[in-house]
Amino acid sequence: MATKYSDRSIPKISLHDYETRIDEITRELVAAAETDGFFALVNHGISFEEIEEQFEAAARFFSLPDEVKATVPFSHKNTGWEKGAQIRPSTGKPDQKESYQMQFGEAMDGMWLSEEALPGFKKQSLGFMMKVQKVSEKLMVCFARGLGFPDDYFVKYHDVTKPTIQTVLRALHYFPLDPTVPTPEGYFRAGAHADWDLLTLLFQRPGQSGLEICPGREVFTAFGAGDTWTKVEPAAGEIVCNIGDLLMSWSDDRFKSTFHRVKTPTDPAVDYFGPRYSLAYFNQPNTDCIIQGPLKKYPVIQGWEFTAAAMKRNFAALEARKASNKLEESKVGLVATAF
Ligand SMILES: O=C(O)CCC(=O)C(=O)O
Numbered sequence: 001m002a003t004k005y006s007d008r009s010i011p012k013i014s015l016h017d018y019e020t021r022i023d024e025i026t027r028e029l030v031a032a033a034e035t036d037g038f039f040a041l042v043n044h045g046i047s048f049e050e051i052e053e054q055f056e057a058a059a060r061f062f063s064l065p066d067e068v069k070a071t072v073p074f075s076h077k078n079t080g081w082e083k084g085a086q087i088r089p090s091t092g093k094p095d096q097k098e099s100y101q102m103q104f105g106e107a108m109d110g111m112w113l114s115e116e117a118l119p120g121f122k123k124q125s126l127g128f129m130m131k132v133q134k135v136s137e138k139l140m141v142c143f144a145r146g147l148g149f150p151d152d153y154f155v156k157y158h159d160v161t162k163p164t165i166q167t168v169l170r171a172l173h174y175f176p177l178d179p180t181v182p183t184p185e186g187y188f189r190a191g192a193h194a195d196w197d198l199l200t201l202l203f204q205r206p207g208q209s210g211l212e213i214c215p216g217r218e219v220f221t222a223f224g225a226g227d228t229w230t231k232v233e234p235a236a237g238e239i240v241c242n243i244g245d246l247l248m249s250w251s252d253d254r255f256k257s258t259f260h261r262v263k264t265p266t267d268p269a270v271d272y273f274g275p276r277y278s279l280a281y282f283n284q285p286n287t288d289c290i291i292q293g294p295l296k297k298y299p300v301i302q303g304w305e306f307t308a309a310a311m312k313r314n315f316a317a318l319e320a321r322k323a324s325n326k327l328e329e330s331k332v333g334l335v336a337t338a339f
């Protein structure tokens, strides 16, 4: 079935003069969260050069031999490297990509490559993560206000100085494809999914297109297959943000966690076939934090439980998919990642 597209755009929100404009910014963020679930941030304080530095670091990581990257393999702690191993319940097929997940806390013990293997990478990445954290915290204050919580409510439950923090920076690398060789049906660079964090901040590189979203939970079929999609073209220096399942539930479903995917290029006339690099920053709570929306729509749940439940749901959906697909498990290693 051909994909249906609508050429609506996502709201663009500027963070300039944050302190004096906070009420206006809050209104814009809340409106975006209640409708599209996606928005693009500009004037956020991270320069294009700083973003490029992290992309260059990520490219250095991915250019290492697989045997070296395999010394920091993806694990149940939601850190580390995988290649062609993430199967989305929406597709039942592995994403055509490799990714490396970094964290601030104890989950990252032993998961950095040595200085000899990748000089300066850890310092660069942690420095960049801290800059993205600061932008995230500005958004958290606004969303807390929007929901009638104290200003520091979300910030204190996403405290990256505590070892219990689950926040992730995921570097992604989608492989270049040969336009003359058609990709078999059903494969995506990243299959349709909603993120299950509080809030995702995504960095893309100009020209490396492919991201598509299904705004505002308009989706009516499971995992977004067959609905109307909107392309989000990369723009230099912009951060594309989306609400995750955690903030949807923490807001009693007022803010929308939206399905998105990265399409496999199929049409040489319009699609980009080169390599795509992206950086996704997933704001995840401290394991011991207490989660409940202002209307108490859902029972109280702790930070670690929310993550565990999300992983379990993904596994269950994957199992159902495998049963209906008769997926050949022997051909690929199964990995459930957190996003
Ligand atoms: O690479 C992208 O643009 C999207 C990645 C993504 O959605 C994810 O990793 O959750």
Ligand SMILES: [Fe+2]
Residues within 6 Å of the ligand: 193, 194, 195, 260, 339
């Ligand atoms: Fe995502």
